[in-house]
Amino acid sequence: MASNKDLDLVLLGPTGYTGRLCAEHIVQHLPTDLKWALAGRSYEKVEKVANDIKQLNPDRAVPEILTVQINKEELTPLAQRTKLILNCVGPYHLYSTPVVEVCAVNGTHYLDVTGETPWIKSIIDKYHDTAKSNGAIIIPSVGVESAPADILAWSLVKRVREDLSSHTREITSCIEEVKSSGASGGTLSTILTIFDTLSITDLLSAANPFALAASTPPKNLPREPLLSSLLGVRSVRDLGTLTTSPSGLADITIVHRSSTLTPEFYGPRFYFRQFLHVRNTLVAVLFHFGLMLVFSFLLIPFMRTLARKVVYAPGTGPRKEDGANDRLEYRAIATADQGRDVDHPKRVFGKLMFSGNAYTFTGLLLAEAAMVILQNEEKVRKVSRAGIVTPAMLGQDFVDRLEKVGCVVETKVFDN
Numbered sequence: 001m002a003s004n005k006d007l008d009l010v011l012l013g014p015t016g017y018t019g020r021l022c023a024e025h026i027v028q029h030l031p032t033d034l035k036w037a038l039a040g041r042s043y044e045k046v047e048k049v050a051n052d053i054k055q056l057n058p059d060r061a062v063p064e065i066l067t068v069q070i071n072k073e074e075l076t077p078l079a080q081r082t083k084l085i086l087n088c089v090g091p092y093h094l095y096s097t098p099v100v101e102v103c104a105v106n107g108t109h110y111l112d113v114t115g116e117t118p119w120i121k122s123i124i125d126k127y128h129d130t131a132k133s134n135g136a137i138i139i140p141s142v143g144v145e146s147a148p149a150d151i152l153a154w155s156l157v158k159r160v161r162e163d164l165s166s167h168t169r170e171i172t173s174c175i176e177e178v179k180s181s182g183a184s185g186g187t188l189s190t191i192l193t194i195f196d197t198l199s200i201t202d203l204l205s206a207a208n209p210f211a212l213a214a215s216t217p218p219k220n221l222p223r224e225p226l227l228s229s230l231l232g233v234r235s236v237r238d239l240g241t242l243t244t245s246p247s248g249l250a251d252i253t254i255v256h257r258s259s260t261l262t263p264e265f266y267g268p269r270f271y272f273r274q275f276l277h278v279r280n281t282l283v284a285v286l287f288h289f290g291l292m293l294v295f296s297f298l299l300i301p302f303m304r305t306l307a308r309k310v311v312y313a314p315g316t317g318p319r320k321e322d323g324a325n326d327r328l329e330y331r332a333i334a335t336a337d338q339g340r341d342v343d344h345p346k347r348v349f350g351k352l353m354f355s356g357n358a359y360t361f362t363g364l365l366l367a368e369a370a371m372v373i374l375q376n377e378e379k380v381r382k383v384s385r386a387g388i389v390t391p392a393m394l395g396q397d398f399v400d401r402l403e404k405v406g407c408v409v410e411t412k413v414f415d416n
Helices: 017-029 043-054 072-081 097-106 117-133 147-164 185-197 200-206 226-231 248-261 281-298 301-308 358-375 377-384 391-404
Strands: 007-012 036-040 064-067 082-087 109-112 137-139 168-179 233-236 240-244 271-277 327-336 347-355 407-414
Touching (some): 007 358, 017 185, 036 043, 072 082, 082 358, 109 358, 117 137, 117 200, 137 391, 147 327, 147 347, 147 358, 147 391, 147 407, 185 281, 233 281, 377 391, 391 407
Parallel strands (some): 007 036, 036 064
Antiparallel strands (some): 168 327, 233 240, 240 271
């Protein structure tokens, strides 16, 4: 990177719920010689966060405090002096396009925690080529949406390649368990503003599994049985009864971007599905139709107005103590692509687990991903080919760092 970049990273939006948790993880777990800054619109609010997190690790150097408005003019000098920006300013489709633009233009690496597929599609269309030409590694969705699903899928594909000497035909993934103390105000606000600003056509377009694909999707994709599509229920060997996942659309599009960015690794016929594990068929059907009902309600402006009166305000969320027993576990089955003549292709099972608040996990994911890029910049650039890419491009280095801070990733080959 250019020698005038005197900061390793800048955390943009540390006064928000997720931003603060990310700052706390940086203070507690990242190298103490890290040159970093906290940036936001209010000096007083950012300074308060800096003073609060100082108590977590008094030996760490105090971060620089920067005041910046979210526009191209003020963000450009920021991007020019830092190697990497962690962006926690959402809703991203309202505020964060200028952040991506200045990073792409100035060759500054960028990470965020969005789950807003339509916005990701828009920044890919506008800035992927610019970022690629300037060597910027830009990775959206490095939070619970969609890093866990993407990293687990990558780990399974790696195991299939190493143990079975094969590409991967398909991965079926599910959220096996989710114990959560609730959503933050920022998440709920983002959902509501997406429905405020996007048309039904835009929303349906984002539901395309290959909406973010970097190359032509494979042909002859597996077909979903009509009854499963209508009722939202299916039974999958070794995963159990599954239904529609609330985060499935976001995760599926990110994993397919990974697979189409590096088809030589995943294989030419790779396909990914994600669901939610439930106890039985009745629960599966009820959850599926309940989710569809919520979706329908949110299309009505009056219902969104009512929702805003009862949800957390942006910047707030569940208390830490409320999330003491939170837990998240993903499971997945990868099927080797061993040819059409093989009746029972080999399978690999994988799981990813984290005990703790999902937003704590998101802050952790963001900070650890930043360190992978800062410590292995040329390697990540070579693998990802730069531009707007995905968490999977961080590879085994990311998995190794996550395992050191409480995330468990396991894979094993099944005997059919």
